[in-house]
Amino acid sequence: MKKLLLLISVTLFFIASCTFEKREVLPPEFKCDSTVHFHPTIDSIIIKNCSTVPGCHVHGGSGTGDFTNFSELQTAATNGTLMNQVVTTKLMPQGATLSQADIDRIHCWIIQGGLDN
Numbered sequence: 001m002k003k004l005l006l007l008i009s010v011t012l013f014f015i016a017s018c019t020f021e022k023r024e025v026l027p028p029e030f031k032c033d034s035t036v037h038f039h040p041t042i043d044s045i046i047i048k049n050c051s052t053v054p055g056c057h058v059h060g061g062s063g064t065g066d067f068t069n070f071s072e073l074q075t076a077a078t079n080g081t082l083m084n085q086v087v088t089t090k091l092m093p094q095g096a097t098l099s100q101a102d103i104d105r106i107h108c109w110i111i112q113g114g115l116d117n
């Protein structure tokens with residue numbers, strides 16, 4: 001009888017473990033509290049983080065894309081490269097680190113449509 005109870009307990013333990021493992025772990029939801037404007041918020045983050053590097057994200061410069069041209073930055077916002085480089089991998093800006101607040105501003109601006117607002 002004791003053995004049977006032990007077997008039932010062990011079986012229940014394994015079933016409970018399996019159920020727990022199957023639970024999906026979702027990343028924390030990202031929320032924007034307010035509208036983020038291209039001007040003066042996003043443009044100044046780019047200017048500030050490119051100003052120390054000659055040729056950074058200007059036509060013929062070192063960074064891919066001329067971000068002094070709004071439509072090129074908007075393309076990067078809508079095709080996922082801006083999100084990937086700045087928010088997800090944080091590879092950009094090269095040689096500098098953005099504050100989490102600035103990363104969140106860029107993140108919000110992207111998910112709000114990358115508008116010329």
Ligand code: HEM
Binds near residue numbers: 056063064083085
């Ligand atoms: C806030 C400032 C910056 C932002 C938002 C930014 C954003 C980006 C994005 C979205 C790309 C990918 C472009 C594409 O693949 O179409 C990129 C690439 C690149 N950026 Fe920046 N960047 C910033 C600052 C800088 C700085 C300061 C430098 C130079 C020191 C730089 C140099 C580069 C280079 C060389 C690439 C090409 C990298 C590669 O293809 O592997 N960027 N950047």
